[in-house]
Amino acid sequence: MRLLVLAARHYPWVVGTLLVAAAAAVMMATPARELVPWLLGGYALVVAARSAWGMVRDLMAGTLGIDLLAVTAICATVAVGEYWAALVVVLMLTGGEALEDYAAHRARRDLTSLLSHAPERGHQIRPDGTTEDVPIADVRPGDRLVVRPHETVPVDATLVSPSGTFDESTLTGESLPVDLTVGQEVLSGAVNGSSAVTIAATRSAADSQFQQIVALVAEAAESKSRVVRLADRFAVPFTAVALGIAGTAWWLSGEAVRFAEVLVVATPCPLIIAAPVAFMAGMSRAAREGVIVKSSATLEVFHRARTVAFDKTGTLTWGRPDLTDVRPSDAFEADDVLRLAASAEQYSAHTLAASVVAGAQRRGLARSPAEHADEVTAGGVRARVDGRDVVVGKRSFVAEAVGSDIAATPLTSGELAVYVAADRTYTGALVLRDEVRPNARATIADLRRQGIRHILMLTGDAEATAQHVAAELAIDDVRAGCLPADKVAAVRAVTPRPVVMVGDGVNDAPVLATADVGIAMGARGSTAASESADVVILRDDISRVARALAVGRETVDVALQSIWFGISLSVALMLVAAFGVLPAIVGAWLQEAVDVVSILWALRAVGSRGTRGVRTAETPRAEPSRV
Structure with a gap:
């Protein structure tokens, strides 16, 4: 009973549809069976009116609602007396909300897991040596805090205790604990080991690494991709085709029921749910790889990217000679x-x-x-x-x-x-x-295998130094002696496009904002660079650039596949229904199966197939103090 109440609270229309179906089934065995058509038809028309009003609101907001086919199918099946088929279509509409919520939660799970680790209070050490629990918003640089065993570090700090062991997997994806000694940096969001340690805050909570990541996650979860908007526009030709097939079947057969039978299998579900689920799944997978993608539109640009530009110092090299x-x-x-x-x-x-x-x-x-x-x-x-x-x-x-x-x-x-x-x-x-990162050359090779036609290096260093690094990494196009404005001009003029720019320092912030996609090496890098970039790599590992592009490419492929796969199945069923061999009730249930298949296909983007063949040699030396 409690589960039913909970379901009714979150999905009242789904529960209502099931209750109406149960009530109608009971009534069929009683003298009240003559009221079943009124119950089913009336309820179906109420749901159709609700969806129609939603379409009107979408149009008023400047977007095209894509439930027109479902609403038309409900009205048509009620008009020809196919009341149970109408109820199945209603179940598709109302159940779609619950299914979308589950699928989105499944895809978003890794992306939002950081939020559950966000600390709210810290154990501040008073001048007399005692501790006081304070909101982390009240912690200021210089304050000393105790982090108890297995607690999350609340703010960026330096270690005051002689040593400590921290799990940074939530931040960086690194599964092995990190051993730190007195004076080394401790990142907020890291989980302390089995012994209490003392830390000295170096930043306020709002400026700390973990809170910035949380903000990036929130921004990413709210974004909507251009491919998803394109999926919305698929509704116009798809609706026209469905209505054309349904109208032709009615005209040739002279039977109005054919119109309803065709429309019940013309679902827009692959457009409503599948594409957004695929993109959220791709962003979730990127987060597991230690890459925060702020906008799902970025994944679509990755799919089309033809040029990648790198800053040299701190990106292709260690950044600290x-x-x-x-x-x-x-x-x-x-x-x-x-x-x-x-x-x-x-x-x-x-x-x-x-x-x-x-x-x-x-x-x-x-x-x-x-x-x-x-x-x-x-x-x-x-x-x-x-x-x-x-x-x-x-x-x-x-x-x-x-x-x-x-x-x-x-x-x-x-x-x-x-x-x-x-x-x-x-x-x-x-x-x-300044030594070149050991896996930089492999990363460049991976990008070329993914179809990147042009790789460019931008640096403020002298020509001789720049050419030495470029030769080591097999980069042909080098622009040396660049000021920030020169980097911006170079990225604006570069072809072919789209262009992805990778950098890490404060002076890279303008060019990261200028590129079609800016990627900031944000693990130890500049806050300004991270804020102006579209993607932030949480780990000091250049190979994550190749991983991010691989995830983006497969995510878009899966999104488009789910759209076309669902549409193709729907069109095939419409053609079968046009010949009168697919009763409305059977067609309605078959269409439910198409919906499930489309969503499951979209959830393939959660997997890790996109990184197959991508060499991801890990950075072999830890540099917690690097600039």
Whole structure:
């Protein structure tokens, strides 16, 4: 009884239809059987009027309702006395809502699973050492929180405890727990292991990774694809064909019942439900792959994409150069040069500064505190270290501080140099290299196998460095020395289209918004890039780009297949019914079977066949602190 009440609350018209059918069946065995036609016909016409009013509202809202055939079929079957057939058509209409809800829930399950993990409160540590449960909206950067065993990390933070183990599978798809040590970044949405840990918030809840992902999921769930809108427009020719076959059958046979028999098998269900279900299923599958697709229309663009453009730094490469060599001048030792540089650079947020500091740490060199430090945009850093005036940065910047020109240190393709001076004396150069991601070449090859005809690399780096990376990845079209505006102009002009742009940094935000589809490497990347992109890759893995395109291509194929498969079956049944060999009641039940087959076909998009043949070598090194 409770289940019936629950069903009646959510789907009153389905329950009503079943109750009317049951009541009519009981009445057939009683003297009241003469009232059965009135009961069935009256109820069917009420449902038809309800659907007709819905079509009117759709037209007033600027969209075309596609229940015309069903409404016409109900009226026709009632008019010719096929009351039970009319009730089966009513069941199709009312049951379609329940079936659509189930199918959409099945397809959306993985996409919305993140929402169930969203924490609402955090255990804040008070100054006296006690804890207080507070809404996560009240947590501010710098606040210390306790995360108990198996709880979800509420905000982005750094680990205060000596170590901790976290499950980031909800965020990244990585099934293995991640071991972190004190000072490393802990992402909101990660699930703590079996021991309580202390964290220090680095962002408010609204700015944290998990809440941004939740917002992307909500945006994605509400979107509607152009192919789905195209499915709506299939209703016009399909309706015309159905009415034409039904009218011709009536005219040739002279029997009005033929008109009703044809229309009961002319369902618009493949158009109403199948295509939207396929697209929601595809977005769900992409979410399982660690890819948030903000709009289902993006999947349709993936299906047609012919050009993919990549930013270099942080996308095709790691984005944080490694220190490979220290070249001191004659009067200095290599360790002294690196220690002075790292002591000055430790106050800079620049990517190269982090690389210098990391290089010093690997060599076990202790950094000295600076009395003061100033960063000059596009130049470098000046700092007072151990009583010395240290300058670190570009050759021209350091040469200006020294007061004379500095010879450029020899570099090979892919390398760059940071120069160092102390007390107006040149002390040496640091050589760094930004390594190409190990699976970048395989990803490029996968894209070509999927039919991408043009692959382009855009970068602000020098021509020699850009060409070195391009040669390693077999990319022919390279645009070096690009400012953000140059990247935008290049993407606007590139052919063939549509064009997909992949980037990660703040300077990529304009070009991601300009491309037909922008993909942001958002796992550790820029919030600005993620917000301007159409797709956000949650994992620091370039191979997810190829996976995303594969999912999009198969999803559109499945959506169109479900439409044409359902329509083809319906047309075949209409032609059979036109010859009078398919009674209305039998045709109505056969059409229900067509509806189920169309929806099950659409749900194939939930599967993983689209990634077969896509090489997805995982990124072999964890980089929790990379910029």
